[in-house]
């Protein structure tokens with residue numbers, strides 16, 4: 180696949196980009212290594228200043244940036260604007276919280292003095308997809324840069340303009356040259372970049388296939404990797420649920436990003452007592468969605484990002500029907516210009532249909548009826564994936580069972596699964612490993628260096644070594660914005 184912007188709403192080729200040559204890639208790797216050597220020493224307060232500037236620039240340029248998202252991958256314009264606003268939020272979150280996350284942790288041992296010092300690792304390769312072409316990059320870059328790492332982005336081939344815009348935003352925010360670079364390269368060039376000794380780790384958000392290939396290589400090279408791969412999230416609705424809210428959320432949860440999100444709900448598992456009513460309202464909800472030009476603010480569902488994805492979704496639906504599934508609504512691509520597929524609900528999907536165990540990256544829901552919570556949990560867990568789960572019940576005993584028994588990285592009760600800068604995000608099973616966001620995500624690419632100082636030190640304590648302040652959140656005035664770690668700086 181060439182590196183190009185093709186408008187998925189009408190198939191127009193907007194712009195083509197040549198892949199970087201081997202020499203150009205080498206220059207960027209050298210620049211990244213050089214940038215890391217000095218950037219890791221830039222005071223945290225200065226990095227935070229740049230990160231806040233980055234947040235405000237995103238907000239100032241939201242209209243243009245959102246239009247770029249919609250042009251390149253077809254997300255409805257209001258959702259694209261929300262994506263940019265969320266990127267600003269993650270920048271502010273890490274600007275605010277990095278000091279706390281990176282503060283040395285004193286550990287009480289029998290030694291004189293022991294603590295954990297968090298250190299950056301170096302240039303990190305980020306292989307990122309197209310479905311949230313800003314957000315998925317920002318949720319990597321904000322913690323990485325605040326920690327003193329530097330980033331090399333290999334974006335999906337169909338969102339080059341979004342990726343170049345991010346590089347420009349980072350630079351304009353004041354981050355030094357080379358701290359974040361976009362590599363417009365072809366897929367086969369990724370191997371050499373990861374092999375390069377200057378690249379110390381890799382994060383992948385994307386398909387299982389990409390995760391396997393890059394994860395295997397990273398494992399062989401003994402380089403740290405974080406994998407955020409596919410999902411087929413369940414959406415369980417039990418009899419005590421608020422049905423109206425569950426249905427409206429179900430429609431939204433299945434069609435977020437035109438149905439192309441790893442954490443979109445894909446399998447709807449509904450208790451027999453309310454199944455018929457849920458089915459009726461769910462069909463109505465999907466039929467009421469406005470499918471069309473994603474640049475229009477009134478559009479709910481735009482085109483799929485590429486012709487290949489459209490063809491893949493169509494083939495999955497056809498194979499499901501051939502295996503015995505029934506189409507309750509939709510089921511067809513919309514003929515004419517653009518990669519449009521009707522919002523679709525399938526029922527009676529048998530385990531023999533490939534789609535039962537696959538991820539569907541389009542606005543197609545699978546609906547199942549279950550007799551009780553045991554059956555609901557068993558069906559929800561009958562998947563190779565383990566990313567998120569949304570479950571709707573007001574019964575405390577059912578809630579506890581769902582929290583304890585769902586095999587996934589995230590459980591939302593009475594709400595749809597969504598990422599949040601403050602909370603860890605990631606999966607288990609074939610959805611990947613490692614976490615993004617929050618303190619957990621930032622620490623994935625840090626060296627937890629153990630420091631033990633066993634001697635008594637000089638007779639007079641060195642002023643910069645003491646006092647060791649242990650941060651006690653409970654003691655801290657929530658309005659106090661002073662840096663509690665000042666004593667640690669420049670140790």
Ligand SMILES: O=CCCCC(=O)O
Pocket residue numbers: 310311314439440441442597598
């Ligand atoms: O494909 C994955 C989408 C993740 C969206 C999010 O982080 O909210």
